[in-house]
Amino acid sequence: MRRPKIIVVGGGLAGLMATIRVAESGVPVDLFSIVPVKRSHSVCAQGGINAAKNQKGEGDTTAKHFDDTIYGGDFLANQPLVKRMCEAAPGIIDLLDRMGVMFNRTPEGLLDYRRFGGTLYHRTAFAGATTGQQLLYALDEQVRRHESEGKVKKYEGFTFLSAVRDGAGMCRGICAMDLRTMEVKTFAADAVIFCTGGIGAIFGRSTNSVVCTGSAQSALFQQGVDYANGEFIQVHPTAIPGEDKLRLMSESARGEGGRVWVPKKAGDTRPAKSIPENERFYFLEEWYPKYGNLVPRDIATRAIHRIVYQEKLGLVGQAAVYLDVSHIPRETLDRKLEGILEIYEKFLGVDPREEPMKVFPAMHYTMGGMWVNADDQATTVPGIYAAGECEYQYHGANRLGANSLVSCIFGGGLAGTAASRYAKNLEMGTDGVDSSVFDRERQRQEALNQALISQDGDENIMAIWRELGETMTEHVTVTRINKNLEIAYNKLLELDQRFRKVNLSDRSKWSNQTLNFARELGNMLVLARVITIGAHARNESRGAHYKPDFPDRDDANWLKTTRAKWVNGEIQLNYEAVDISQITPRPRRYDAAK
Amino acid sequence: MAEKQVIVKIKRQVSPQGAPYWEEFALTWRPAMNVIICLRDIAENPVTRDGKKSTPVAYDSNCLEEVCGSCAMLINGKARMACSALVDKLEQPIRLEPMSKFPVLRDLAVDRQFMFESLKRVKAWIPIDGTYDLGEGPRVAPETQEKAYKLSTCISCGSCLEVCPQVTGTSAGDFVGAAIISQVRLFNMHPTGAMHAHERIGALMQPGGVQDCANAQNCVAACPKNIPLTESIAEVNRQAWKQAMLGWLIG
Numbered sequence: 001m002r003r004p005k006i007i008v009v010g011g012g013l014a015g016l017m018a019t020i021r022v023a024e025s026g027v028p029v030d031l032f033s034i035v036p037v038k039r040s041h042s043v044c045a046q047g048g049i050n051a052a053k054n055q056k057g058e059g060d061t062t063a064k065h066f067d068d069t070i071y072g073g074d075f076l077a078n079q080p081l082v083k084r085m086c087e088a089a090p091g092i093i094d095l096l097d098r099m100g101v102m103f104n105r106t107p108e109g110l111l112d113y114r115r116f117g118g119t120l121y122h123r124t125a126f127a128g129a130t131t132g133q134q135l136l137y138a139l140d141e142q143v144r145r146h147e148s149e150g151k152v153k154k155y156e157g158f159t160f161l162s163a164v165r166d167g168a169g170m171c172r173g174i175c176a177m178d179l180r181t182m183e184v185k186t187f188a189a190d191a192v193i194f195c196t197g198g199i200g201a202i203f204g205r206s207t208n209s210v211v212c213t214g215s216a217q218s219a220l221f222q223q224g225v226d227y228a229n230g231e232f233i234q235v236h237p238t239a240i241p242g243e244d245k246l247r248l249m250s251e252s253a254r255g256e257g258g259r260v261w262v263p264k265k266a267g268d269t270r271p272a273k274s275i276p277e278n279e280r281f282y283f284l285e286e287w288y289p290k291y292g293n294l295v296p297r298d299i300a301t302r303a304i305h306r307i308v309y310q311e312k313l314g315l316v317g318q319a320a321v322y323l324d325v326s327h328i329p330r331e332t333l334d335r336k337l338e339g340i341l342e343i344y345e346k347f348l349g350v351d352p353r354e355e356p357m358k359v360f361p362a363m364h365y366t367m368g369g370m371w372v373n374a375d376d377q378a379t380t381v382p383g384i385y386a387a388g389e390c391e392y393q394y395h396g397a398n399r400l401g402a403n404s405l406v407s408c409i410f411g412g413g414l415a416g417t418a419a420s421r422y423a424k425n426l427e428m429g430t431d432g433v434d435s436s437v438f439d440r441e442r443q444r445q446e447a448l449n450q451a452l453i454s455q456d457g458d459e460n461i462m463a464i465w466r467e468l469g470e471t472m473t474e475h476v477t478v479t480r481i482n483k484n485l486e487i488a489y490n491k492l493l494e495l496d497q498r499f500r501k502v503n504l505s506d507r508s509k510w511s512n513q514t515l516n517f518a519r520e521l522g523n524m525l526v527l528a529r530v531i532t533i534g535a536h537a538r539n540e541s542r543g544a545h546y547k548p549d550f551p552d553r554d555d556a557n558w559l560k561t562t563r564a565k566w567v568n569g570e571i572q573l574n575y576e577a578v579d580i581s582q583i584t585p586r587p588r589r590y591d592a593a594k
Numbered sequence: 595m596a597e598k599q600v601i602v603k604i605k606r607q608v609s610p611q612g613a614p615y616w617e618e619f620a621l622t623w624r625p626a627m628n629v630i631i632c633l634r635d636i637a638e639n640p641v642t643r644d645g646k647k648s649t650p651v652a653y654d655s656n657c658l659e660e661v662c663g664s665c666a667m668l669i670n671g672k673a674r675m676a677c678s679a680l681v682d683k684l685e686q687p688i689r690l691e692p693m694s695k696f697p698v699l700r701d702l703a704v705d706r707q708f709m710f711e712s713l714k715r716v717k718a719w720i721p722i723d724g725t726y727d728l729g730e731g732p733r734v735a736p737e738t739q740e741k742a743y744k745l746s747t748c749i750s751c752g753s754c755l756e757v758c759p760q761v762t763g764t765s766a767g768d769f770v771g772a773a774i775i776s777q778v779r780l781f782n783m784h785p786t787g788a789m790h791a792h793e794r795i796g797a798l799m800q801p802g803g804v805q806d807c808a809n810a811q812n813c814v815a816a817c818p819k820n821i822p823l824t825e826s827i828a829e830v831n832r833q834a835w836k837q838a839m840l841g842w843l844i845g
Binding site (some may be wrong): 017020021024035036038039040041043044074091092095097098099101102103104105106107108109110127128130133134137138141142144145147149180209210211242243244245247248272335339343346347348413462463466505506508510511513516 | 608609624626627628630631637638639640647648649650652654655656657658659660661662663664677678680681699700703706707710713715716718719720721722724725727728729730732734735736739740742743746747760781784786787839
């Protein structure tokens with residue numbers, strides 16, 4: 001009998017959950033990851049994970065979680081699967097609890113819940129302020145257990161280059177590069193699940209980790225996997241500015257009572273602590289009395305931009321506002337927020353328990369991603385599934401805080417189950433595919449590497465990357481103006497041309513990180529264009545996508561999903577209707593209760 | 595006025611078999627620089643201080659906020675994370691070397707697979723029946739949670755192994771190091787994990803186990819996450835003694 005086999009690419013939360021589900025179904029899994037999976041970007045998720053457990057007796061329900069998520073996403077998400085996710089969330093928390101996640105507890109020994117943005121309920125379970133780390137570790141441990149039982153084989157230190165597709169267009173495996181030997185190899189599988197995370201590197205500096213380049217998604221896009229809603233990029237309101245990285249200051253700081261403010265008087269040079277209460281402008285609380293500091297991220301980010309750029313009330317000497325937790329008792333801070341306060345203290349040498357933190361918005365998350373169907377995370381290419389941040393399904397035009405972890409685990413699990421079923425039911429498995437299919441793909445990838453290694457140009461990849469990041473951050477984040485998007489698009493075309501003339505400063509064949517980054521950069525440049533033209537085309541404002549020239553949501557023309565397709569080396573945009581079968585769209589406002 | 599410079603000396607090695615050599619780079623100082631920014635500056639312009647064309651330095655990094663554990667290296671002789679090593683707080687020239695207890699892959703990148711293999715050996719997980727719905731997990735007292743959470747923030751960076759005089763190799767049977775022992779304490783604390791505590795303790799009573807600790811206490815000082823590693827070792831030692839005595843009594 002044929003033995004089906006599955007590959008999972010990416011070992012963050014979604015990838016690990018998919019791996020566990022496949023292993024449980026009795027199908028062997030090969031798990032590929034650039035870094036040891038325990039070091040995946042999911043560790044950076046801080047604040048918590050949402051589930052309507054109603055543990056505080058507030059009358060919270062999964063229906064309210066569903067409504068908050070759809071409303072927070074400005075009605076762009078297809079509704080049925082989001083509903084299923086919200087209904088599954090309490091069970092996901094139970095599962096994580098059974099796996100030993102050290103969630104914070106109430107005196108009764110039950111899980112504690114805190115508030116987060118875009119909801120009025122205590123719905124967010126948390127483990128200190130390093131919830132993503134704790135969840136990732138729990139799944140990592142379960143995968144290690146399956147690995148020790150021989151059900152999972154890990155390929156850590158491998159990067160994905162391309163899918164292997166047969167003559168009928170079906171995915172039959174992957175082509176990957178061993179980052180030590182730089183060898184390009186193909187690996188057969190009946191189905192492949194991609195959980196390759198975020199795309200922060202396209203914006204240069206972001207809250208994302210180094211590996212979050214979107215390279216895999218882009219490579220797949222160029223192989224026929226559609227990419228949806230690329231223009232929806234979440235800019236998190238509160239991060240610590242830095243040259244190498246914009247370090248996140250979790251929304252949980254505000255969930256636990258942190259307040260955002262600036263001095264009322266422009267150019268006030270007094271130390272923050274000496275500014276009296278009545279001379280502080282708590283602008284979020286004033287502008288959004290119902291939700292206050294816990295408005296969704298797109299709203300808070302635009303408010304901070306308005307304070308700094310229009311009202312000119314930013315802090316002296318730096319584009320920043322205060323995020324203040326210094327009024328909260330030290331004991332509470334250490335028990336609930338220590339992880340993030342430690343980051344601030346370590347990187348800035350200032351104790352945020354004493355001094356208000358200086359923060360500014362930073363690119364954080366992509367709501368858009370690979371297009372997947374509404375049932376089981378399948379992409380447009382048979383045999384390819386996607387889950388986690390790399391797909392577009394759950395968050396519409398703006399993701400609510402603490403919903404990403406739940407979507408990773410729900411989507412990962414769903415993809416794992418679906419891929420197993422697909423692999424078991426295939427009429428002809430990958431072992432019936434001619435080896436020439438694999439050889440051809442390997443040779444194509446080897447040729448691309450060879451061209452990069454041997455070409456003599458005068459361009460440096462780090463310089464091109466820096467310009468890419470600056471362009472995207474300036475024109476394609478918080479405020480989008482068509483004229484500027486055109487400038488950005490032309491710049492991207494120029495960078496693409498210059499990329500063809502890069503000269504790698506390292507041409508060795510061992511552990512060559514420069515070659516790997518060059519491959520990633522080439523893919524980043526393509527995905528950057530998908531994001532930019534998607535933003536240019538969408539003449540409305542919805543969720544995180546804001547155009548001052550088109551300030552309102554326009555359901556008549558734009559209540560639709562952007563679906564980018566790669567056609568003969570060009571990006572083509574198509575649109576499809578959003579499934580609004582459960583909740584009728586209504587205006588989204590946070591200055592009053594909904 | 596000349597720009598303020600940052601001088602970085604790096605111990606390099608082209609491959610696991612290659613002979614190590616030193617290179618020195620002069621970089622332009624900027625505020626809030628850390629060691630990662632220095633390495634990125636070199637990647638953009640890989641020219642040594644004396645004008646020789648070189649290559650970008652290989653190193654591991656990912657989150658850049660000290661939570662993924664990737665970028666541990668020796669900085670001025672001390673095992674620490676490169677992302678949180680601020681240039682202004684370091685004596686110059688800044689010396690960067692790969693950790694010495696792990697096989698070097700290239701330059702500052704090392705192979706820490708030993709730690710993950712050890713985690714397998716000691717069964718560092720909660721054995722759940724399956725991911726289907728089996729209801730809530732066991733209740734945990736807040737006090738226990740606070741202790742366990744701290745242990746669970748271990749990022750597997752390897753700093754505690756690097757500084758431990760008892761860690762001499764990375765083969766099966768070599769001392770597993772403080773991080774792994776502390777993980778055993780973590781899983782034995784959990785109500786479900788405790789049901790299988792004897793298996794983990796049993797694994798730590800084998801060669802390379804907890805008895806190899808010679809109480810140098812370097813680990814706890816080197817841990818970037820301030821995990822009470824010596825406390826963990828003492829506790830696991832106690833559990834091992836208890837298990838050994840019981841085994842002897844029962845025969």
